[in-house]
Amino acid sequence: MNPAAALTARIGRATLGLFGAIGRLVIFAASAVSHILRPPFYPREFLSALLNIGYLSLPVVGMTALFTGGALALQIYAGGARFSAEAVVPQIVAIGMVRELGPVMVGLMIAARVTSSIAAETATMKVTEQIDALVTLSTHPMKYLTAPRVLAALIVVPALVGVGDVIGIMGGYLVGVEQLGFNPATYIKNTWNFLETADIVSSLVKGAAFGFIAAVMGCYYGMNSGRGAQGVGRATKSSVEAAAVMILAANFLLTNMFFTA
């Protein structure tokens, strides 16, 4: 085969592989949604997933948001000083946290904490034949493992984003009031007056989308993991990478949809 034909064949194979992978992922996500909607339901697994994804993520989400909000306030103050706009710190911290940093930081933290955990656990279950065991016990793995986690993430990640937004704004407030000399009442008033309903709705919608992506990626890579410890490790790594990239891509698309129309 001449070099041009070999290159074309290689590009063709890579393109087919990419579309095949996208197709499999889309079918998996659609199947997860269909299993959420159809019985049997597993409320215990759902509640356990709610606890793991939601409640147990609160410390990392809270700390991340607090420091991000504080750093944002410092940056806006320093940047704003270049054109005498230091007073906009409360407004920009609020809009920055609610529209962008809150959902994105929470999404990435969930990808790191939850996607990796779901992928590693599911992949280990696959390697140790626990998923085959589920099937022989008349239990559909998509219903028992995937559906409760995806539904829980869909519900609880927007709530985490809401909490992250509030704590992030609080981080900005603490820095603004304690370090930059803002009046506390004025800071809160400016924050409250500047935010619009659309900002909060966009934040929560992003949270739901990112939660869905994080859980689906963890389950998909876990269910399709290779053999042995290396297979589990690769599934975990790939799930986090894919979830993080998809969360950032989805963030771009959703921002475009909400704020450029």
Added chain:
Amino acid sequence: MIDLIDVHKHFGTKKVLQGVNLTIPRGESMVVIGGSGTGKSVLLKCILGLMSPDSGTITLDGEDVTKAERDAFLARFGMLFQGAALFDSLPVWQNVAFRLLRGSLKRPRPEAREIAIEKLRRVGLTPDVADLFPAELSGGMQKRVGLARAIAAEPEIIFFDEPTTGLDPIMAGVINDLIREIVVEMGATAMTITHDMSSVRAIADKVAMLHNGVIQWTGPVGQMDASGDAYVHQFITGSATGPIEAVR
């Protein structure tokens, strides 16, 4: 009765099953022997529908297993996996009673727990094991819990995948005896895959030897030593010379 007719299965270029024909009569204990990587587990997974054969037919009491209603079909089976495959996140009793806590066989939790403890007793484990997690058990205890789970819903057919792998000879003997007792007591149809000859002699009514993707020999366990088949002879004597290549 389970019937396999001309079953083929391949993975990439590797042809694992190349026309398997096998009948497992109701109430009998069939043990499939063969070297590592000869497709014994694949055969078992094809019967259970965990894998689809490329061609051929597998029937259970005359009904094609690929067309049977899945829940009703699987409700007839119990399976002991090679590594027990216990669910790490659940305590032992919930592993044993898994089928009784959900789905069509669902019972109230106290009743399911009672049944789990009774099944644990049946496999020689005390009730205090019920609240432990699988990671807290030894390999032999995990196998017993896996066995208790396999029989918890009193299935008609039980599959055993390498039931004694990784166990010391005494524990392997205990598991073999338990399997034999339980299969006889329940009147279940059993299919075991193993390459442990002590298991074969303890568990089997009939033996089938899988090699090169086909059943090389099948017959009653009592005739195995005098089968006259070179493959079976080499396998049961563990000889490095014979028709089976030692390096695969």
